[in-house]
Each structure stands twice: as C-alpha cells, then as structure tokens.
Amino acid sequence: MEATAVKLYSLEYKDAKTYLVTLLFVTGNIVFPQLCHLANLGPVLLPIYFFTLIAAYKYGWKAGVLTALLSPVANSLLFGMPLAAALPAIMSKSLLLAGFAGFAAYYFKKVSVLILLGVVLFSQIVGTLIEWAMVKDFFLAVQDFRLGLPGMAFQILGGFLMIKLILKK
Template structure:
C-alpha cells in the first residue's frame, strides 16, 4: 500500500486562509451533493456532504474541517432542503466526528495513505452511527450508511486519497 508524505497544515482561526479554504470546501460540499442528488438515492448512497470535509480537515487541520463540517449541512439545508431538518443533527454529528478524526490522523501520522483514510472513514462512521442511534432511537436508521452508503465510503477513501495526493504535488 502506497504512502505519500504530504505537507499538511493546521491553520488557526486567526488566519484568513482558514476561512478562504473553508469557503472553498463548503462550496464543494454544496455542489457535489447537488450533482449526486441527480441520481436516485445519490445522497444516501454516495455520502457527498462529507467528501470535502475530509479533504479540508486532513490537508488544512481540524479548524478548517470543523467550519466545513458545520456550515455545509446548514447551508445545504437552507438552500435546497437537503439534508432534511430532522436528520440535520445526525449529519452534523458525523461531519464533526469526521473533521476531528481527519484532523487528528493528519496531525498524528503526517502522511496520506489508504489505510489511514480507511481508519478515518470507519471511525467517524461507527461513532456517528452510535450517535445517530442515540438521536433517532432506531438502530436500522442509524446504520443506513453501512447498508447503502458503502459506495460513498469508498469514494471518500479512494477519492480522498487521489485528491490529497494531487494536492501534495
């Protein structure tokens, strides 16, 4: 399995680049879901709202990831009605967990690999499913990403790896 040493950052909230990069990743998290929602069950299957949160948090740190994780679902919900307000707490929980996991993994390992990204995606999905189960009170609903979202998780792992590799060049 190939590993790439990458220049990873941990931008602070007092740095204007934090907000610039966050705005770019938020825009990505708005456009990609719109594209995916043109396919039947494209949102639940491809999990597009998480993609740029993963990239932003991994490359630029948990602060960029957190801004992207919180603002993307709210903006999408306000502009397009998706995610639905009743599922917003679960999506926000998973987004925040993803930003934390990706930011920590990048800080801890300082490199990009498929194994690390797999760990990031599985960790936020497992923890997020437990949070969603507590919120929804329904285990079947909580494991939806594991029932139909496997393509989205694979997109995050392999697509994230490719994008992060391209960003290191």
C-alpha cells in the same frame, strides 16, 4: 497505494486563509451533493462528507470543523436537503470525520488509503452509535452502512487521490 508524505497545514481561526479554504470546501460540499442527487446517488455516495474529509486532513481540524458545520446547514437552507430533522446526526458524523481526519493528519504526517479507511470507518461507527442514541432507531442509524458503502469507498479512495495528487502544495 502506499503512504505518501504530503504538505499538510494546520490553519488557525485567526488566519484569513482558514475562511477562504473553508469557503472553497463548503462550496464543494454544496455542489457535489447536488450533482449526486441529480443522478439519484445522494444516499449512496454520502457526498456531504467528501470535502470535509479533505479540508480537515489537508488544512487541519479547524478548517474541517468549519466545513463540517457550515456544509449541512447551507445545503439544508438552500435546498431543503438534508432535512432539518436529520441535521444533528449528519453534523455529528461530519464533526467526527473532521476531528478524526485532522488528528490522523497531525499524528501520521502522511496520507494513505489505510489511514483514511480508519478515519472514515471510525467516524462512521461512532457517528452511527450517536445517531442511534438520538433517533432510537437502529435500522435508521445504520443507513450509511446499508446504503453508503460505495460512498465510504469513494471518500477513502477519492480523498486519498485529492490529497495526494491534486493538493500537493
């Protein structure tokens, strides 16, 4: 899966398209986690991050940040998951993912599995350190690495395919 040039955007907060794109990706980040939780795969697939990665990589860090902030809050308000106590850690990781994905897309101007691997791993490592500082419990902070490696792999491979094949425009 070689690096591929794709059409990438850098949407601005003043553009209506930014909010339409964000709404679509937040909806994905609401529906996908619910499907994963129904199949008892929520903690394994880390579904709350999937569409944040795609939004930030394809449409820029601003669309990614909006998706990263709104998705966990909407899920928590609508379904009680994630728990309110977990929101700061999840939103931190989600914001890091949006920032790193937006930067990587801007810098490399192409998508590859290796680039997405770096984005996901870097955001998870830094996010885990932040979560550890917040909760003061290393075992809890590394939960995404203990349980979520399949989810990270899904973000990388699924994100690559979504960005490359489905979102060619």
